[in-house]
Amino acid sequence: MITTQSFPIEKEIKNRSITVSQHVVEIVSDSGEGAQKAGQSFGSISAKMGNGVWTVEIIPAEIQPPARSRAGASGIRIRIGSEKVTNMGDHANLVVALNEQVLYGRIAQDAYTKDTVILLENKWALKNKEEYTTALADFNAKGFKVIEIPMEAECMKYVSDAKKGKNMWVLGMLCEIYNRDITKAEDQIREVFKKKSEKVFEDNVNLLHGGYNWAKENLDLNFEIPPPENAGDQIVMNGNEAMAMGVMAAGIEVCAMYPITPATSISHKLAECFENAGGIVHQAEDEIAAIGFAIGSSYAGKTALTVTSGPGLALKTEFIGLAVMAEVPLVIIDVQRGGPSTGLPTKVEQGDLLAALYGEAGDAPKIIIAPSTIEECFHFVIKARKLAEQFRSPVFILSDTNLATGVSPFPRPKINVESFASPIDQSTWDKNVSPFDWDPKTGISKRPIPGQKDGMYTLTGLAHDEDSKVAYEPEINQKSSEARSRKIAAVLQTLKPPVVNGDESGDLLLVGWGSTKGAIEEAVATARKSGVKVSSLHLHFLSPMEPGLEDIFKKFKKVKTVELNYSDTIGDPLITKKSRRYAQLAWLLRAHTLVDVDCYSNVFGQPINPSKVLDMIKEKLK
Amino acid sequence: MLELTHDDLCNMSHGETAFSIDDYKKGVPRWCPGCGDNSVLNSVQKLCKDKQLVPEKTVFVSGIGCSSRFPHYMNTYGFHGLHGRAFPVAEGVKFRRPDLNVFVITGDGDCCSIGTAHWIHAIRYNMNMTVLLLDNSIYGLTKKQTSPTSATGTKSNTHPKGSVLPPINPIQTTLSVSNASFVAQTVDWKPAHVFETIKAAYEHPGFSFVRVIQRCPKFMGDLYETTIADQSALTLLTHENGIKLDEKAEKSFKNIIQHNPSDINKGREYAEMKDSIPIGLFYQNKNAPRYDEYGAHNIGMPVTERITAINKELDKYAV
Ligand SMILES: Cc1ncc(C[n+]2csc(CCOP(=O)(O)OP(=O)(O)O)c2C)c(N)n1
Ligand code: SF4
Ligand SMILES: [Mg+2]
Numbered sequence: 027m028i029t030t031q032s033f034p035i036e037k038e039i040k041n042r043s044i045t046v047s048q049h050v051v052e053i054v055s056d057s058g059e060g061a062q063k064a065g066q067s068f069g070s071i072s073a074k075m076g077n078g079v080w081t082v083e084i085i086p087a088e089i090q091p092p093a094r095s096r097a098g099a100s101g102i103r104i105r106i107g108s109e110k111v112t113n114m115g116d117h118a119n120l121v122v123a124l125n126e127q128v129l130y131g132r133i134a135q136d137a138y139t140k141d142t143v144i145l146l147e148n149k150w151a152l153k154n155k156e157e158y159t160t161a162l163a164d165f166n167a168k169g170f171k172v173i174e175i176p177m178e179a180e181c182m183k184y185v186s187d188a189k190k191g192k193n194m195w196v197l198g199m200l201c202e203i204y205n206r207d208i209t210k211a212e213d214q215i216r217e218v219f220k221k222k223s224e225k226v227f228e229d230n231v232n233l234l235h236g237g238y239n240w241a242k243e244n245l246d247l248n249f250e251i252p253p254p255e256n257a258g259d260q261i262v263m264n265g266n267e268a269m270a271m272g273v274m275a276a277g278i279e280v281c282a283m284y285p286i287t288p289a290t291s292i293s294h295k296l297a298e299c300f301e302n303a304g305g306i307v308h309q310a311e312d313e314i315a316a317i318g319f320a321i322g323s324s325y326a327g328k329t330a331l332t333v334t335s336g337p338g339l340a341l342k343t344e345f346i347g348l349a350v351m352a353e354v355p356l357v358i359i360d361v362q363r364g365g366p367s368t369g370l371p372t373k374v375e376q377g378d379l380l381a382a383l384y385g386e387a388g389d390a391p392k393i394i395i396a397p398s399t400i401e402e403c404f405h406f407v408i409k410a411r412k413l414a415e416q417f418r419s420p421v422f423i424l425s426d427t428n429l430a431t432g433v434s435p436f437p438r439p440k441i442n443v444e445s446f447a448s449p450i451d452q453s454t455w456d457k458n459v460s461p462f463d464w465d466p467k468t469g470i471s472k473r474p475i476p477g478q479k480d481g482m483y484t485l486t487g488l489a490h491d492e493d494s495k496v497a498y499e500p501e502i503n504q505k506s507s508e509a510r511s512r513k514i515a516a517v518l519q520t521l522k523p524p525v526v527n528g529d530e531s532g533d534l535l536l537v538g539w540g541s542t543k544g545a546i547e548e549a550v551a552t553a554r555k556s557g558v559k560v561s562s563l564h565l566h567f568l569s570p571m572e573p574g575l576e577d578i579f580k581k582f583k584k585v586k587t588v589e590l591n592y593s594d595t596i597g598d599p600l601i602t603k604k605s606r607r608y609a610q611l612a613w614l615l616r617a618h619t620l621v622d623v624d625c626y627s628n629v630f631g632q633p634i635n636p637s638k639v640l641d642m643i644k645e646k647l648k
Numbered sequence: 649m650l651e652l653t654h655d656d657l658c659n660m661s662h663g664e665t666a667f668s669i670d671d672y673k674k675g676v677p678r679w680c681p682g683c684g685d686n687s688v689l690n691s692v693q694k695l696c697k698d699k700q701l702v703p704e705k706t707v708f709v710s711g712i713g714c715s716s717r718f719p720h721y722m723n724t725y726g727f728h729g730l731h732g733r734a735f736p737v738a739e740g741v742k743f744r745r746p747d748l749n750v751f752v753i754t755g756d757g758d759c760c761s762i763g764t765a766h767w768i769h770a771i772r773y774n775m776n777m778t779v780l781l782l783d784n785s786i787y788g789l790t791k792k793q794t795s796p797t798s799a800t801g802t803k804s805n806t807h808p809k810g811s812v813l814p815p816i817n818p819i820q821t822t823l824s825v826s827n828a829s830f831v832a833q834t835v836d837w838k839p840a841h842v843f844e845t846i847k848a849a850y851e852h853p854g855f856s857f858v859r860v861i862q863r864c865p866k867f868m869g870d871l872y873e874t875t876i877a878d879q880s881a882l883t884l885l886t887h888e889n890g891i892k893l894d895e896k897a898e899k900s901f902k903n904i905i906q907h908n909p910s911d912i913n914k915g916r917e918y919a920e921m922k923d924s925i926p927i928g929l930f931y932q933n934k935n936a937p938r939y940d941e942y943g944a945h946n947i948g949m950p951v952t953e954r955i956t957a958i959n960k961e962l963d964k965y966a967v
Binding site for chain 1: 703704705707708709719720722723724725726727728729730733735736737738739740741743744745747748765766768769942943946947948949951953954955957958959960961962964965966967
């Protein structure tokens with residue numbers, strides 16, 4: 027575990043090389059300058075050299091903000107470590123900026139600190155002299171170490187239009203600064219430009235070497251981030267790609283969707299890979315049709331998938347209610363973004379937990395799981411598919427923007443037959459078994475699938491009896507509701523209490539879910555080093571809620587959730603302990619355990635970083 | 649592409665004795681006496697028997713409404729889903745299971761109001777399924793509200809003084825969507841025509857849209873009484889490539905027009921007929937592209953091949 031530190035210079039090895047255990051690098055630019063492509067490549071190359079990596083995209087709110095605007099900061103953050111990296115870290119150590127204005131945007135987001143090294147494109151010194159000079163003075167006053175670099179001028183030595191390709195020159199420069207393997211970088215460029223001509227590839231390789239050589243000759247900056255001895259067989263991808271690979275490995279063959287950020291790229295990956303790996307992406311006319319299509323396909327076959335985000339989830343609720351009522355297996359991936367309404371399409375939030383749990387009219391119990399790492403994005407799809415079929419229920423996977431776009435390496439999963447759905451059962455159905463033959467203890471029943479002789483029934487969203495006959499008798503509705511609810515209790519029987527990270531008792535227990543795990547655990551590790559009695563717990567099942575929580579909570583003086591969704595702050599106008607609206611998991615845990623669970627949350631739309639959690643821990647234990 | 653024909657796929661009987669009409673019946677329909685839905689149910693059951701559809705390989709998908717109760721009276725698989733959403737469900741069924749016979753039963757509120765977006769796109773997808781729009785020009789189940797197909801001036805519980813807007817013409821609307829491939833109309837009180845229309849629809853390789861003008865004695869009273877009494881109130885569109893009646897049945901029509909169903913412009917013209925209700929086949933194109941064929945091309949690949957492909961994909965991400 028890497029713990030939080032600022033500019034961790036540890037020891038010098040050669041004249042100019044410094045060994046560090048981790049570094050946070052950013053490339054920021056106007057949008058459309060290829061910063062993300064360069065950063066992702068840099069991350070991949072680093073992962074391929076065995077380093078721990080985590081990348082986060084820096085996305086402006088608008089699709090095409092004006093050039094050199096402070097709100098238009100676009101780019102990427104890449105955190106590289108000697109060990110596994112689980113989150114985006116704190117202040118950046120080194121930043122490449124293609125203009126000085128976008129840096130202001132990042133400064134406002136508290137991305138930099140004293141001593142952050144800034145490699146700045148200097149062409150603006152002529153073009154926008156006044157703004158540039160003012161900015162330099164501002165940056166120096168903040169203690170940043172600014173190095174001005176003639177990036178465009180250097181690129182013009184290789185190409186006639188520096189707009190295309192400056193990113194690869196920057197990649198070359200970073201490769202030299204961090205001693206990255208230049209042949210791996212070339213391979214990476216080949217992959218990036220595989221659909222382009224040989225000439226384009228050559229130009230970009232020349233730019234790569236140009237940046238590399240320039241840095242070698244002109245910069246007195248060189249960092250060594252040694253990879254761990256043996257990282258094993260690893261793959262590196264983002265959470266949405268991992269999700270898509272999980273879908274294929276689960277043997278799911280139908281994904282019905284309607285495009286929505288940040289979920290769409292799962293379907294892009296699937297559309298590409300299904301061609302060889304079997305399966306079809308159906309782009310429906312809207313989200314309602316998408317889930318209806320998936321349900322129809324599940325009903326007549328095997329568990330299908332729909333992927334969406336906030337506004338799409340809202341549209342799907344009526345069909346989710348039907349899937350619960352008629353017990354149709356279904357996997358719903360919700361890549362959460364900022365809400366409510368259209369909200370913050372490109373930003374992270376964990377705001378759909380209660381909507382997923384309680385969004386439908388009436389009582390609609392269902393299974394909800396949340397991966398906390400990119401690796402889990404892969405494995406949880408397989409888990410979800412199995413749960414959906416076994417418990418004849420819709421299963422939610424709650425991911426978020428931070429997991430969706432974050433890139434990190436993880437052990438390569440073994441793909442085996444067991445993870446695949448078995449073929450559609452077409453054997454003759456036992457006439458004596460009803461289509462809803464609810465087990466009195468678990469509520470579980472087996473479903474007939476069209477094509478099965480003697481299994482004919484009419485599925486309905488109306489209240490129905492075991493034979494799927496529309497039933498208005500009050501006892502039948504009570505009985506069928508009990509059966510559906512009991513399935514959730516039956517899932518709970520299969521779960522073990524979660525394991526506490528740190529001591530099993532202490533002053534403070536932080537509880538999280540989803541993508542915040544890395545940051546929380548890093549902060550807890552740092553705090554524990556300085557003797558603070560803090561531990562953390564991360565939940566992966568949210569419905570049913572994991573067992574044993576009350577007993578775990580009782581061993582801590584205080585329990586507090588860390589979440590990326592809205593909660594009131596006591597002390598704000600009108601907000602008291604009585605009037606306070608809590609963060610979403612906190613509400614659930616309070617109801618569930620009757621423990622006075624507190625919460626720490628915000629809706630800045632940014633991934634949480636360890637130092638913020640650390641500050642909160644210190645504050646809470648004052 | 650499917651190599652087997654639709655009939656090969658859907659109706660490979662499992663060596664049983666032939667199915668009788670009773671094999672397709674289930675329960676006692678709870679529609680009002682005189683409700684036009686009864687007549688459609690009879691014709692559909694007759695079609696199933698004539699075509700010897702294997703009950704377990706046949707799925708009736710519906711929305712919500714009086715008409716959408718239909719699947720409960722068929723001894724086949726059924727999916728009585730959400731108001732307005734029968735099409736997406738039926739598409740999912742057909743996409744995943746090209747070997748099943750898929751029927752969609754929908755009402756005028758279900759199809760032409762809450763489900764309009766799905767209706768339009770279902771036409772365009774042109775998946776092989778038979779669609780029966782049971783159009784009583786009113787919301788039956790919810791007790792007499794104006795429907796998009798209610799004639800101007802229809803008095804209902806939401807427009808006590810009479811509806812104000814001109815109705816949607818479902819035939820014209822369907823004809824105007826690109827990739828429409830089978831568009832027909834019939835009336836519930838001409839059972840022979842209902843049967844022949846549903847049969848032609850079933851035989852059509854694609855999305856066959858049939859609007860059945862349906863009586864709702866409960867809420868629309870004697871709306872069609874004069875139409876039924878007056879022989880010239882209906883116009884029969886017929887053609888050797890269209891929907892044909894036997895001589896006896898044809899005799900009950902005064903107005904008969906020869907209409908070649910490949911002529912979409914003429915079809916549109918007839919759809920606008922004002923003083924008589926045109927019934928028959930307005931348009932048919934057996935070669936319109938079908939989305940279910942696109943779906944079928946990549947489903948059911950052997951697991952070993954899929955594992956190889958997934959591993960190949962993972963190689964690209966290998967560190
Ligand atoms: C989302 C939703 N909105 C409203 C309803 C209430 N509702 C049920 S059926 C219906 C209209 C039925 O009219 P139509 O489709 O013409 O069928 P009919 O009963 O006339 O056969 C309505 C509004 C519903 N079930 N679901
Ligand atoms: S209300 Fe009308 S449509 Fe409904 S069953 Fe009665 S007659 Fe038929
Ligand atoms: Mg109606």
